[in-house]
Amino acid sequence: MATIETTRREFLIGTGALVVTFSLTPGREPHALAQTTGKAKPVALDQVDSFLAVHKDGTVTMYTGKVDLGTGTRIALPQMVAEELDIALDKIKLVEGDTALTPDQGPTWGSLSIQIGGVQLRQAAATARQMLVQMAVQKLGMPSADLAIKDGVIFVRAEPHRRVSYVELIGDRSFDLKVDKDAPLKNPKDHTVVGQPVPRPDVPGKVTGTHTYMQDFRVPGMLHARVIRPPAIGATLETVDESSIKGIKGARVVRQQSFLAVVAESEWAAVKAARQLKATWSKWEGLPEMSKLWEHVRSTKVAKDDVAVDRGDPKKAIAGAAKTLKATYDFAIHTHGSMGPACAVADVKGDTAEIWSPSQASHWLRREVAVVLQMDAKGIRIRYLDGAGCYGRNGHEDATCDAALISKLTGKPVRVQWMREDEHGWDPKGPPTLVEISAGLDAQGNIVGWDSELWVPQADITEWPRTLAATFAGIPQKEAINPGNIHRNLDPSYPFANQKAVAHRLESTPLRPSWIRTPGRMQNTYANEVFIDECAAVAGVDPVEYRLRYLTDPRGIAVLRAAANMAKWETRPSARRDQSGPIARGRGFAYVKYENARTYCAGVAEVEVNRQTGAIRCTRFYVAHDCGQIINPDGVRAQIEGQVIQTVSRTLKEELKWNRSRVTSVDWASYPILRFPEVPEVIMELINRPNDPPWGVGEPAACLPPPAISNAVFDAIGVRLRSVPFTPAKVVAATKTTGARA
Amino acid sequence: MATLNVNGKPHQVDVEPDTPLLYVLRDNLGLHGPKFGCGLAQCGSCSVLIDGKAVRSCTYAVGKVGPGKIVTLEGLGTPQKPHPVQQAFIEEQAAQCGYCINGMVIQTTAFLAARQSNPSEREIRQALQNNLCRCGTHQRIIAAVKRAAALMGKGA
Ligand code: FES
Ligand code: FES
Numbered sequence: 001m002a003t004i005e006t007t008r009r010e011f012l013i014g015t016g017a018l019v020v021t022f023s024l025t026p027g028r029e030p031h032a033l034a035q036t037t038g039k040a041k042p043v044a045l046d047q048v049d050s051f052l053a054v055h056k057d058g059t060v061t062m063y064t065g066k067v068d069l070g071t072g073t074r075i076a077l078p079q080m081v082a083e084e085l086d087i088a089l090d091k092i093k094l095v096e097g098d099t100a101l102t103p104d105q106g107p108t109w110g111s112l113s114i115q116i117g118g119v120q121l122r123q124a125a126a127t128a129r130q131m132l133v134q135m136a137v138q139k140l141g142m143p144s145a146d147l148a149i150k151d152g153v154i155f156v157r158a159e160p161h162r163r164v165s166y167v168e169l170i171g172d173r174s175f176d177l178k179v180d181k182d183a184p185l186k187n188p189k190d191h192t193v194v195g196q197p198v199p200r201p202d203v204p205g206k207v208t209g210t211h212t213y214m215q216d217f218r219v220p221g222m223l224h225a226r227v228i229r230p231p232a233i234g235a236t237l238e239t240v241d242e243s244s245i246k247g248i249k250g251a252r253v254v255r256q257q258s259f260l261a262v263v264a265e266s267e268w269a270a271v272k273a274a275r276q277l278k279a280t281w282s283k284w285e286g287l288p289e290m291s292k293l294w295e296h297v298r299s300t301k302v303a304k305d306d307v308a309v310d311r312g313d314p315k316k317a318i319a320g321a322a323k324t325l326k327a328t329y330d331f332a333i334h335t336h337g338s339m340g341p342a343c344a345v346a347d348v349k350g351d352t353a354e355i356w357s358p359s360q361a362s363h364w365l366r367r368e369v370a371v372v373l374q375m376d377a378k379g380i381r382i383r384y385l386d387g388a389g390c391y392g393r394n395g396h397e398d399a400t401c402d403a404a405l406i407s408k409l410t411g412k413p414v415r416v417q418w419m420r421e422d423e424h425g426w427d428p429k430g431p432p433t434l435v436e437i438s439a440g441l442d443a444q445g446n447i448v449g450w451d452s453e454l455w456v457p458q459a460d461i462t463e464w465p466r467t468l469a470a471t472f473a474g475i476p477q478k479e480a481i482n483p484g485n486i487h488r489n490l491d492p493s494y495p496f497a498n499q500k501a502v503a504h505r506l507e508s509t510p511l512r513p514s515w516i517r518t519p520g521r522m523q524n525t526y527a528n529e530v531f532i533d534e535c536a537a538v539a540g541v542d543p544v545e546y547r548l549r550y551l552t553d554p555r556g557i558a559v560l561r562a563a564a565n566m567a568k569w570e571t572r573p574s575a576r577r578d579q580s581g582p583i584a585r586g587r588g589f590a591y592v593k594y595e596n597a598r599t600y601c602a603g604v605a606e607v608e609v610n611r612q613t614g615a616i617r618c619t620r621f622y623v624a625h626d627c628g629q630i631i632n633p634d635g636v637r638a639q640i641e642g643q644v645i646q647t648v649s650r651t652l653k654e655e656l657k658w659n660r661s662r663v664t665s666v667d668w669a670s671y672p673i674l675r676f677p678e679v680p681e682v683i684m685e686l687i688n689r690p691n692d693p694p695w696g697v698g699e700p701a702a703c704l705p706p707p708a709i710s711n712a713v714f715d716a717i718g719v720r721l722r723s724v725p726f727t728p729a730k731v732v733a734a735t736k737t738t739g740a741r742a
Numbered sequence: 743m744a745t746l747n748v749n750g751k752p753h754q755v756d757v758e759p760d761t762p763l764l765y766v767l768r769d770n771l772g773l774h775g776p777k778f779g780c781g782l783a784q785c786g787s788c789s790v791l792i793d794g795k796a797v798r799s800c801t802y803a804v805g806k807v808g809p810g811k812i813v814t815l816e817g818l819g820t821p822q823k824p825h826p827v828q829q830a831f832i833e834e835q836a837a838q839c840g841y842c843i844n845g846m847v848i849q850t851t852a853f854l855a856a857r858q859s860n861p862s863e864r865e866i867r868q869a870l871q872n873n874l875c876r877c878g879t880h881q882r883i884i885a886a887v888k889r890a891a892a893l894m895g896k897g898a
Binding site: 207211215216267389644646649 | 820840864880
């Protein structure tokens with residue numbers, strides 16, 4: 001069995017190397033703890049040993065179920081532990097996403113790696129530190145108040161030569177200790193590692209080709225596989241002509257019911273065989289017509305209604321208002337669009353399976369693979385390796401299940417590499433989202449009632465989407481739908497006196513859904529923040545001032561003002577009407593308190609709109625951001641830059657296309673994304689609150705671009721865009737119906 | 743049997759001539775710099791230098807290479823001794839998942855080698871317009887190209 005650890009010390013001297021060590025049987029891991037006790041390493045969430053091990057050589061291994069998806073947690077999480085444990089950062093080794101060694105801290109999703117995963121690790125470190133200090137009190141015969149710690153050595157403050165190290169106290173032994181939720185944390189004013197922009201350890205390897213990605217991983221005797229998907233999503237396999245690949249060296253067909261694949265010793269042979277193989281499939285045309293998507297969504301059976309907020313009597317307030325407004329916002333189906341198609345390696349032997357996967361959710365995936373292999377999950381071990389960024393549940397999990405099934409069917413270790421059309425065509429999608437909002441304004445333009453409805457698929461939030469492998473191979477599985485927590489932020493981030501927000505949870509949705517960065521929260525914020533802008537325009541009030549009428553939360557107000565200041569926001573109502581010529585410029589605002597529970601952010605988009613062609617260019621995007629305590633400011637910046645640019649792409653360009661049988665956006669030509677000349681400059685201000693809990697960073701700011709850009713376009717040309725993506729054709733069409741205003 | 747000159751060394755490989763160079767580099771020579779992203783010459787992840795020019799190895803048949811000198815990301819530099827372009831990417835922390843970064847570094851290397859003066863931001867954006875990044879690392883990549891130009895002493 002191979003254990004893969006990313007070794008901090010080596011990273012920090014710049015090799016970027018992965019240390020691959022081997023042991024022979026389960027329970028004999030190359031980890032000191034397991035070696036000395038002979039027991040399997042604990043992984044329970046309430047045990048210190050699940051998270052941390054101090055070794056004789058003075059290094060500390062930390063174990064986490066959260067994985068670095070290119071997001072920088074590979075440095076941020078160790079910073080939290082190094083700080084709390086008072087050890088040097090370069091003494092830490094990190095094991096991520098190994099189901100045999102790491103605690104199940106939940107999938108790496110929802111902007112929770114630091115907020116939940118890191119906080120669990122930090123509390124384990126604080127508990128360990130508390131115990132080590134108590135041991136030192138015994139050993140040194142001094143009260144804890146007279147002791148200090150530096151780099152893993154506890155010493156008497158007045159007589160520093162009286163000292164004892166962590167290694168002497170606990171090296172290679174287990175803590176046998178429950179995590180103490182009350183173990184005191186260090187005072188943030190004493191932080192020296194948390195809050196620092198420490199460079200990421202994996203960047204040198206990624207930039208020089210020495211970092212091992214999932215796609216680079218090989219095991220001896222491994223076959224290369226390619227999966228062959230039907231030409232229609234619901235088609236069944238009728239015939240396979242195995243002779244059609246006879247000329248390709250070593251290539252053969254693997255089949256279980258409608259699950260079809262080819263394997264070969266050489267990768268190129270597998271690719272050629274997959275292209276050349278002749279098979280016939282049944283006809284299937286079960287998808288709704290793309291041009292009638294929103295009618296389809298509205299007519300889908302509602303499984304249940306979820307009420308996000310219900311306060312006062314909005315219906316009555318709106319009925320009695322001086323002015324009323326109503327608008328509908330739709331948001332297209334998006335694909336994750338990972339730069340590298342999914343890949344995985346599986347080695348299934350009898351009732352055990354060794355699996356390497358880039359999945360965001362090793363522990364979940366283990367249960368999924370168990371379903372596909374019809375095997376006890378106990379025999380399955382999944383180890384994480386970096387793939388291309390996934391931004392949610394993309395094709396990684398399906399490709400992993402494909403590899404597991406093909407390995408089982410061939411009896412060999414198998415590497416599955418999806419092709420581009422597999423990833424674009426078959427990864428689960430961000431579902432179509434429709435929001436309708438009504439409001440009533442009083443004579444001063446104040447919102448007196450707000451009533452919103454959302455149409456989205458139902459969610460079985462603790463279940464994974466059905467896997468392609470099980471579906472095609474006819475393996476029984478739960479038919480769950482899970483698009484993530486997409487109802488969050490339906491209730492606007494302003495405490496209106498009368499407001500209601502209801503999510504109609506639909507029984508089905510056209511394409512298999514999952515979560516894509518900022519699921520639902522992006523779509524809901526888009527609708528809310530455009531709609532409040534519409535209200536401000538009707539009221540004839542500046543959009544920032546209008547929001548300040550309602551906002552009472554001081555942290556919300558602080559980010560709002562910071563964004564406006566940074567962008568040199570000019571106080572006036574939108575739209576501006578002082579421009580002529582083909583290019584019109586505008587600015588738009590957006591604000592959100594993420595899930596109305598955590599990270600605050602506000603953004604300003606600056607756009608140029610070509611009135612003739614309808615092309616929009618977002619030239620600049622400002623973000624003010626308060627995620628509480630900042631662990632690594634450079635990591636926060638990278639995440640904000642990334643999510644703004646990615647979401648500008650989604651907002652302006654992206655729309656998955658399909659016909660009655662299948663997805664037709666199958667590559668970068670049929671699913672264009674933002675390119676370098678179109679990328680906005682991202683400017684930001686981070687508000688650090690070291691005494692507050694650290695909140696999520698990877699998703700919240702992605703709420704901002706869709707509404708801020710829509711509002712900026714309105715500012716520029718007086719036209720409201722209520723349908724993402726904001727393609728040139730939609731701008732031209734909306735200009736015609738609204739009547740372009742100069 | 744083909745002979746390839748890769749990162750300054752000759753290699754004999756026993757592959758069919760229609761095999762895309764990418765598979766030969768990755769599977770036969772064990773190089774991990776060039777990545778499989780699309781196989782369609784659309785994204786740039788698989789880029790390598792052939793005689794100093796950036797080439798998309800996913801659609802470049804190995805039989806076409808001939809005596810051309812191939813340089814991959816590994817051939818430019820190492821973590822200990824990075825090429826100036828790599829050094830600039832490290833200093834700017836210009837990678838998230840990093841899957842596109844091979845293409846970015848290779849394209850930048852070819853672009854900067856072909857010019858005397860410092861490129862403008864506009865020129866940099868143009869030079870990279872056919873390289874895709876999904877993580878949104880563009881801003882740092884642009885900064886890294888500027889930094890690389892400075893490290894390489896390109897005049898104004
Ligand atoms: S993999 Fe060659 S261009 Fe995308
Ligand atoms: S860094 Fe992930 S695709 Fe560019």
